[in-house]
Amino acid sequence: xxEVISNPNAFKEFYTQYEVHSQHVLYPKRVKFRNLDVVVxxxxxxxxxxxxxxxxxxYDGSDHNSNDFTFSMLCExxxxxxxxxxxxxxxxxxxxxxxxxxxTKLPAEEIIRSAIFLYKEKAYTANxxxxxxxxLLLFKSTNYLIKIYDKAKQYSIAANKLRFELKxxxxxxxxxxxxxxxxxxVDKKKIRLLCKNLLIKLDDFLIIDAFDSVGTIPEKDxxxxxxxxxxxxxxxxxQKRGLVGLSRQAKGNHKKRxxxxxxxxxxxxxxxxxxxGVIKKYxxxxxx
Numbered sequence: 001x002x003e004v005i006s007n008p009n010a011f012k013e014f015y016t017q018y019e020v021h022s023q024h025v026l027y028p029k030r031v032k033f034r035n036l037d038v039v040v041x042x043x044x045x046x047x048x049x050x051x052x053x054x055x056x057x058x059y060d061g062s063d064h065n066s067n068d069f070t071f072s073m074l075c076e077x078x079x080x081x082x083x084x085x086x087x088x089x090x091x092x093x094x095x096x097x098x099x100x101x102x103x104t105k106l107p108a109e110e111i112i113r114s115a116i117f118l119y120k121e122k123a124y125t126a127n128x129x130x131x132x133x134x135x136l137l138l139f140k141s142t143n144y145l146i147k148i149y150d151k152a153k154q155y156s157i158a159a160n161k162l163r164f165e166l167k168x169x170x171x172x173x174x175x176x177x178x179x180x181x182x183x184x185x186v187d188k189k190k191i192r193l194l195c196k197n198l199l200i201k202l203d204d205f206l207i208i209d210a211f212d213s214v215g216t217i218p219e220k221d222x223x224x225x226x227x228x229x230x231x232x233x234x235x236x237x238x239q240k241r242g243l244v245g246l247s248r249q250a251k252g253n254h255k256k257r258x259x260x261x262x263x264x265x266x267x268x269x270x271x272x273x274x275x276x277g278v279i280k281k282y283x284x285x286x287x288x
Contacts, residue, residue: 001045004085005031005038011084034058036081047091051077051185066101066155068281070288075186082182092171093179098194099165101151102277108150108162109135115270116148118206121234130154143170146201164278166198173197188286195282199275207271208262217265225267228258 006014011031018025029040034057035049052069055077056062082089104111112135117123119139126138128149136149144167151163168174177193184190211217211225227233237251262268 001040001087002029004087005029005040035063047088064155066151066157068101068285071188071191071286072288078182078186089181089183091181093174093181094171095167095169096174096179097165097167098198099163100278100281102162102164102274102281104160104162104273104277107160108152111162111270112137112148112150114210116205116207117229118231118234119146120204121231123231143173144168162274164202164274166201191286199278202275202278205271207274209267209270211265211267214265221261221265224257225261228254
């Protein structure tokens with residue numbers, strides 16, 4: 001890879017360091033094309049940053065990912081990277097981010113604040129508002145993290161756009177999905193697996209329509225919904241000390257009760273909207 005990045009025909013700028021007295025060239029060595037960084041260390045080499053932003057920088061000079069990034073655009077970027085050197089094709093993907101910009105009727109920050117509660121019965125890891133420039137919820141898991149945020153407000157877009165984003169931070173889960181090399185990203189069957197996995201994770205979210213101000217819902221049911229929307233309640237299961245130390249069976253019964261309440265009061269419209277939005281956008285992106 002060192003020979004590749006030091007080729008002036010492939011990369012106009014090549015950066016490294018050297019020790020002044022001995023004139024020895026030091027690591028890391030790096031090149032940049034558009035927003036992509038290629039870094040070579042003494043032990044390894046890696047390429048990082050957004051393929052989506054790479055495409056936008058190429059065609060309009062904009063460093064953003066607020067527009068749609070279609071499958072044909074992805075194929076073009078991957079082909080261009082691989083044309084720099086065959087060695088890029090042998091590299092193993094260790095991290096990958098996939099996301100969808102979903103059009104919504106309500107502002108995304110309103111949905112985030114009032115309807116998105118828990119992921120696998122756990123609260124968000126972080127909640128950012130970027131000094132009023134958008135709301136973001138971050139949920140961290142073992143091999144991945146999920147971000148839900150206001151894409152429209154981030155880029156001052158007039159339309160309402162909710163971003164649902166899944167980032168694989170470890171190779172283990174990517175390996176299960178048979179995502180190993182850049183060339184796998186231009187395989188529609190493997191992109192379909194990525195999207196299917198994202199939808200599975202979306203199903204694990206507790207997303208409930210705003211219910212506090214709904215007059216037709218009895219106060220007793222509202223109290224139950226508030227209880228089930230708290231990670232504190234779910235954390236009590238299996239604990240020797242805690243609220244109640246409830247059993248696995250009792251937990252299952254409460255999950256059934258929660259589903260009954262959501263169905264009874266028709267509080268799944270927001271979750272359906274997000275899921276349908278992901279599927280609709282996926283179909284559009286794969287066919288363009």
